Amino acid sequence: MDALMKIHQYLIVQCRLPSYQLWESLNGLDFSLVFTHQFNDQVPSPKTLGKKRFMAFSKYNEIHFHYPSHSTLVLRTTGPVMLGSGDQEHLTLLVDLYYLQLMLEREKHIRNKLIESIRHISILEDLDFLLTKILENALSVIPSADMGVLWMYDGDIGKLIPKAWAGGPSEEIKKMKMNIGEGIIGKTFQTNQSIRLTSWDAILTESATMSSENTQHLLNSFQFESLQSIISVPIKVEEQTLCVLIIYQHGLNSLLTKEDQQLLESFSDQVSIALKNSKLFHDLKKHNQLLVQRDRIHDTFIKISLQSKGLKFIVNELFKLIHKPLIIFDFSEDQLFSSPGEWLTEFPNELKRIITHCQDPSFHSLQVLGQEKLLYIHPIIAIDVPFGLIIVEVNEGDLLPLDKMILEQASSIIALEMIRKHTLTESYYQKTHDLFHDFLQCKENYLLTQKAVELGLDLASNNLVILIHIPSHMDIQFTHIQVHKLISLIKESLHEHTPIIFGYRNKITMLCQFSTHSQKNYLLSNLKNIQKSWKYLYEGDIKIGVGSSYQELESIQKSYTEADKAITYLVSKRLTGIMNFEAIGINRLFINHPNEELNAFINEVFLPLQTENDQSLMLEQTLLVYMENDRTPGKTAQLLHIHVNTLYKRLKKIEEILNISLTDTEDILKLQLACYLRKTSNSI
Numbered sequence: 001m002d003a004l005m006k007i008h009q010y011l012i013v014q015c016r017l018p019s020y021q022l023w024e025s026l027n028g029l030d031f032s033l034v035f036t037h038q039f040n041d042q043v044p045s046p047k048t049l050g051k052k053r054f055m056a057f058s059k060y061n062e063i064h065f066h067y068p069s070h071s072t073l074v075l076r077t078t079g080p081v082m083l084g085s086g087d088q089e090h091l092t093l094l095v096d097l098y099y100l101q102l103m104l105e106r107e108k109h110i111r112n113k114l115i116e117s118i119r120h121i122s123i124l125e126d127l128d129f130l131l132t133k134i135l136e137n138a139l140s141v142i143p144s145a146d147m148g149v150l151w152m153y154d155g156d157i158g159k160l161i162p163k164a165w166a167g168g169p170s171e172e173i174k175k176m177k178m179n180i181g182e183g184i185i186g187k188t189f190q191t192n193q194s195i196r197l198t199s200w201d202a203i204l205t206e207s208a209t210m211s212s213e214n215t216q217h218l219l220n221s222f223q224f225e226s227l228q229s230i231i232s233v234p235i236k237v238e239e240q241t242l243c244v245l246i247i248y249q250h251g252l253n254s255l256l257t258k259e260d261q262q263l264l265e266s267f268s269d270q271v272s273i274a275l276k277n278s279k280l281f282h283d284l285k286k287h288n289q290l291l292v293q294r295d296r297i298h299d300t301f302i303k304i305s306l307q308s309k310g311l312k313f314i315v316n317e318l319f320k321l322i323h324k325p326l327i328i329f330d331f332s333e334d335q336l337f338s339s340p341g342e343w344l345t346e347f348p349n350e351l352k353r354i355i356t357h358c359q360d361p362s363f364h365s366l367q368v369l370g371q372e373k374l375l376y377i378h379p380i381i382a383i384d385v386p387f388g389l390i391i392v393e394v395n396e397g398d399l400l401p402l403d404k405m406i407l408e409q410a411s412s413i414i415a416l417e418m419i420r421k422h423t424l425t426e427s428y429y430q431k432t433h434d435l436f437h438d439f440l441q442c443k444e445n446y447l448l449t450q451k452a453v454e455l456g457l458d459l460a461s462n463n464l465v466i467l468i469h470i471p472s473h474m475d476i477q478f479t480h481i482q483v484h485k486l487i488s489l490i491k492e493s494l495h496e497h498t499p500i501i502f503g504y505r506n507k508i509t510m511l512c513q514f515s516t517h518s519q520k521n522y523l524l525s526n527l528k529n530i531q532k533s534w535k536y537l538y539e540g541d542i543k544i545g546v547g548s549s550y551q552e553l554e555s556i557q558k559s560y561t562e563a564d565k566a567i568t569y570l571v572s573k574r575l576t577g578i579m580n581f582e583a584i585g586i587n588r589l590f591i592n593h594p595n596e597e598l599n600a601f602i603n604e605v606f607l608p609l610q611t612e613n614d615q616s617l618m619l620e621q622t623l624l625v626y627m628e629n630d631r632t633p634g635k636t637a638q639l640l641h642i643h644v645n646t647l648y649k650r651l652k653k654i655e656e657i658l659n660i661s662l663t664d665t666e667d668i669l670k671l672q673l674a675c676y677l678r679k680t681s682n683s684i
Contacts, residue, residue, distance in 0.1 A: 028070030
């Protein structure tokens with residue numbers, strides 16, 4: 001038997017009341033009739049006047065049972081019958097039992113609504129619908145609340161906007177956009193603390209910071225004349241506040257309690273879970289879509305790769321996929337392939353120098369042909385070596401994750417194409433190297449002419465061999481790419497004069513041909529410019545050896561040997577730049593002599609003259625000036641600012657120390673050679 005039936009039975013059997021009613025008001029809401037027994041139904045509902053226990057009226061009496069949270073149960077009886085103290089106590093126990101039963105049912109209702117909210121969380125396709133259902137459930141378990149609104153922070157505009165509402169607000173509320181810190185909602189978001197206000201004055205005070213525009217939209221969306229209390233709670237996702245949930249209560253009295261605040265906070269946790277799950281779901285869905293697209297794009301690029309139509313075809317197909325102007329820049333050939341074709345036809349050296357060192361995908365704001373452009377640069381890496389770059393012109397935030405994925409996939413296909421092209425070029429260089437060296441070793445005129453024709457040489461032109469030495473790198477692939485780059489740079493300006501050019505290891509061989517002396521000067525001038533450009537673009541020093549020019553085919557071997565000696569001279573002297581064999585002069589006699597041997601020879605002459613007294617130091621200087629001025633006493637004395645007799649004394653001292661004679665031809669040659677080597681070694 002439930003508590004209500006026990007009350008009914010007790011009033012009839014024990015108290016023998018002829019007629020009675022039981023009314024209830026929970027959480028300050030209006031009274032509702034629970035049951036009635038032979039009572040006039042036209043009587044008005046009870047009123048709560050303070051905490052009075054007994055109330056007498058002309059036609060009936062009332063006993064009021066007061067409980068927390070503005071809840072009251074009223075027993076109304078007719079007639080003069082008054083209950084004794086024992087009956088009152090027993091009846092109080094029964095009514096308390098009934099109230100506890102009501103509270104248990106309410107808790108069960110709240111639990112069911114929470115379970116329903118949790119069930120709704122699985123509905124991830126429509127987040128707005130999910131949030132509205134959770135909000136409706138929250139209002140159903142807080143019966144004193146009339147309206148609720150869920151506000152969500154929009155990062156794009158930096159404001160809070162209404163995302164879901166229940167209880168009656170019109171579409172006008174959608175026009176509201178709250179700043180952080182503005183009004184009750186903005187303050188809740190900013191402080192990350194829940195707020196409960198239980199008076200109209202407190203609500204007005206906290207709402208004073210709202211803009212007039214938002215205030216007008218709020219008033220147009222709902223009637224707030226009898227607003228008594230509100231509760232506003234923040235909603236966090238992964239420790240970051242994203243939303244604010246606010247409920248409103250109207251009436252004559254403030255009814256929203258701390259218990260309601262705690263209950264609303266628990267529902268805010270449900271919203272937090274819903275948002276987090278929705279985010280995870282959409283991220284997963286998005287990731288799955290990307291995987292599907294990745295497979296489709298991968299198949300597309302595999303087909304493109306199998307067609308082997310070259311980088312121009314690939315760049316055009318890539319443009320169709322991302323719809324943005326782009327370039328494929330090939331390091332090894334120093335070439336660019338752009339799409340659309342008119343986007344960029346010339347690659348500025350400044351841009352080339354900057355992007356050469358790009359190792360990771362990144363954005364760069366650079367000047368291109370006089371305009372500021374935002375470029376996304378994606379390196380093309382193969383065998384851990386940068387082969388080139390994909391350069392895309394983008395606007396701020398214009399490059400989507402899908403675009404980046406397309407570029408990532410494309411870079412692998414482009415790398416394979418570049419390796420294939422690189423391998424073919426290496427094969428061509430190897431073949432040309434073998435043919436050229438066979439030509440150099442050929443001694444018969446007939447075979448020499450035949451091989452010259454095979455190599456594409458002009459038999460009537462002058463011939464000049466140039467060798468270029470690039471510093472070796474621990475990664476041989478890197479060295480090969482450097483060789484290809486430099487050859488491409490040379491071909492840009494000297495292709496008409498270089499019928500033969502190839503790379504082998506870290507050395508480039510050029511056979512140049514020209515008809516006139518001015519063409520030779522043009523060739524050497526351009527070679528100097530190439531050397532400067534290389535140093536500027538790639539911050540590297542190269543050694544260039546230039547042989548003498550000859551018209552006879554059989555003399556090409558001699559020019560090659562001279563260019564090789566010029567390179568050897570640069571290496572031995574630890575120099576960089578361009579060295580003509582003809583400019584080496586007498587030094588060509590010492591190219592193959594070790595530096596230690598040359599230094600020993602120099603020391604045989606100058607070490608005996610080097611002692612700690614100043615006079616001996618003057619002997620060394622005296623000898624150098626004397627030999628440099630063709631052993632002319634007057635001029636030497638003048639340059640040393642000494643009398644000619646003093647000069648003779650110093651020369652006599654030098655003869656004694658070195659045990660030589662300045663009249664002996666062999667001794668003079670030895671001193672001249674030592675002074676020359678001393679001077680050239682000091683100039684290094």
